[in-house]
Amino acid sequence: MESREYNKVINYIKELIGKGDLHSGDKLPTERELAETLSVGRYSIREALRIMDAMGMIESRQGSGNYLITNIEKNLTETMALMLLVKQVDYLQISQLRRAIELYAYGCAMRYLSDSQLKDLTDLVEKMKQNTGRDKALLDKQFHDRIIAGSKNTLIISIMDSLSKVCSELIEKVVTESAPERELTLMTTHENIVKGLVTKDLSLGIQAIHLHYDLIDSEISR
Incomplete structure (x- = not known):
């Protein structure tokens, strides 16, 4: 009976x-009103509110x-974290999904990003070259967030945000602790991602995104 009752409230x-x-x-209506x-x-x-x-x-x-917030990201992040915990998925699978989403978002960003937004991306790459450690990792996140935002798709943005939060420590490690040669390759991928957007060279950008995720996946597999 109680199970049916709290479902009644949610419905x-x-x-x-x-x-x-x-x-x-x-x-929301108060408990008394409900x-x-x-x-x-x-x-x-x-129980329904909880x-x-x-x-x-x-x-x-x-x-x-109580207020309606429709925080999709919170739900997705906690679900993904739990799936990782019980080994229903692994980091490699999450990386594969992130790769697929960013590849799609990149094509959208090529259509939608303005010249000023492209300049912001270029500036972020330059700042990444000048920074190290956590500051560099934060700039890297901002860079990829801007590409995803360029999709202008709320669901894509929410899903990618959740996936990135789940594997944030891993991504930070790749960005901040890579060997010099790998770090140089990673920086080149960012440069080519922007270059592809500026010159409308989709194949260049896609190749750079694939290489970027190949580096992440190799770190996961180590």
Whole structure:
């Protein structure tokens, strides 16, 4: 009975969203309002709220109530982290998915990125050359985030953000601890990724992205 009751609460919230009565950022009905509307107990309501919070659908603000946030990234990141923990997937599989997504996003970015955005990417590469350690890793993340954002696809951006968070330590290690020869190759891939965008040379950019992920995959396999 309790299982059916908390599902009733979750389905009701989904129904409000579907009807357009509840939007991201809106406050959810109070526990009392939900109890009266659905004729369910407070325990079931709190269980439903806990589940929706874990799913990244809502957040609780102390003294204010519960709000719809539709945090897709939180849900995806926690799911991927759990799948890694129980060995349902491994880092190589995650890297393969990231590669596929970035290859698609690159083609979109070639169509959508403006000249000023391309200049920003060029500047990021120059900054990467001048930095080391964590600063360099952060610049690398910004670089790839901009390419993914160039897809103008919210789902792609959310999925890639989650995948990157799950393997952030591994990526940082590749960027900051590579041997000089490997580091030079990695920097060249970034230069060619930008060059491909600027000159509209899709094959150059795709080749550079493949080489970039080959370096990451070789680190995973070591």
